[in-house]
Amino acid sequence: MLDKPPAAIDQTLLARFAAIVGEKYAITDPAMQAPYVVEMRDMFPGHTPMVLRPATVAEVADILKLANATATPIVPQGGNTGLVGGQTPLNNEIVLSLNRLDRIREVDPVSNTMTCEAGVTLQRAREAAAAVNRLYPQLLPSEGTCTIGGNLSTNAGGTAAIAYGVSRSHVLGIEVVLADGRILKDLNKLKKDNTGYDLKNLFIGAEGTLGVITAAVLRLVPRPRSIETAFVGLPSPAAALALLTLVADAAGGNVTSYELMTRSALELALRHAAGCRDPLAAPHPWYVLIELSSQAKSGPRDVIEDLLAQGLKRGLVADATIADSLDQAKMFWRIREMLGEAQRHAGGSIKHDVSVPVAAVPEFLKEADAAATGLIPGARPMPFGHLGDGNIHYNVIQPEGADKAEFLKRWDDMNAAIFAVVKKYGGSISAEHGVGALKRDLLPSVKDPVSFELMKSLKRMLDPKNILNPGKMLAP
Ligand SMILES: Cc1cc2nc3c(=O)[nH]c(=O)nc-3n(C[C@H](O)[C@H](O)[C@H](O)COP(=O)(O)OP(=O)(O)OC[C@H]3O[C@@H](n4cnc5c(N)ncnc54)[C@H](O)[C@@H]3O)c2cc1C
Incomplete structure (x- = not known):
């Protein structure tokens, strides 16, 4: 999606940007730029004169100050796993990669918080929480590559949102560099703080159009002591929904995942993803993967067995198996995680x-x-x-x-x-x-007109020169 012909950025200006991060971290070689300009689906080929890789918040601020002063457009980027083209330089913008801003500044298991810089991968954040017996409850199949900054900027969901909510629910405080280079420091660790507008939520889900997130205080929860994972064959989505109601009534907040898939999708994963086996003896038109977690050591095994028995009796469940080992549970999850990838083969x-x-x-x-x-x-x-x-x-x-x-x-x-x-x-x-580039032009037709007008006003106020991810989410 090109909004206007690519504007060449003057070499002298590029040199000024490069001086902020040092030559080594200002990438101009097209071969070295490749991982930053192409995303995994190859749907949004991009082009950039330079990829900047700052290592400090001060460098990010200096980059934005210069970009604002010279009206130079910037595309913030985390792990480049976004699926709507938001992180790709589609109009020859400079890419601002946050992946060197990757310090875990603090883990506080008593307050149940963790302060991470934007470029920390989700997997590292989860490992750091686990090291102090806590859970950072965001779970995405892209966790090895996607970053905290990208998760917050997309308000990511994932497979544990049923119990723990989406990214927005995990954030207590935030640090953001604004378009003009000012640094908004709101690294609040408090659950309760009613001192005015909740500004952090403006930047969460803004897809890099209102500011560049450099760090966040994330909320941690106790790490479950036991997890049960079941793979269930069912006749229909209506049966899957009725079973969900049963499961939620019995297990409440312990239902940490409830994932639906078709037989045809499962078959593709069995055929194309190594290490996947059919968990059930006979085929069924639909499946759900259910995960229950508990703080109790003995675990929710009885609960899930009872629920599946009730489901069988009511004709909601055709067949089911509960993982007997961590490896088996991982295999169920591998099937789920490979569904998107396996579909490429069809x-x-x-x-x-x-x-x-x-x-x-x-x-x-x-x-x-x-x-x-x-x-x-x-x-x-x-x-x-x-x-x-x-x-x-x-x-x-x-x-x-x-x-x-x-x-x-x-x-x-x-x-x-x-x-x-x-x-x-x-x-x-x-x-x-x-929304990114993929759904930008659909937004006016689905948003309430007053909400849409407010979105545009906020963009004008926070980024008057339209340097931050221009043309993403909102038309320029
Ligand atoms: C295999 C696979 C499975 C996935 N599964 C899920 C899923 O279950 N649920 C889900 O929600 N998503 C899923 N995704 C999509 C993707 O992983 C998420 O959108 C993720 O949050 C993007 O993080 P990222 O670091 O890769 O961000 P990027 O792709 O680099 O960027 C995404 C957006 O955020 C902006 N951005 C990035 N960093 C910053 C920052 N520091 N400050 C301001 N703006 C920034 C970018 O400009 C862009 O608009 C999946 C993707 C893949 C490839």
């Missing part, structure tokens, strides 16, 4: 990261399937995702033997058909991945 896939009220998921799926196959006969819907949050990755795979490029040309038509169903159920066209 050809073109038109993707939708949507949410509807949890109770509406079965009807949504039925109508979305009808809309998808009505538009392209033979198209293969392969939805999966976070049923417990009403968040479905509604992917539609090309018909068997169809031409991939021709199928992908129908991306916008397919989106329109599926989003119409989402709208009918009062859902969201972007549940957890954000």
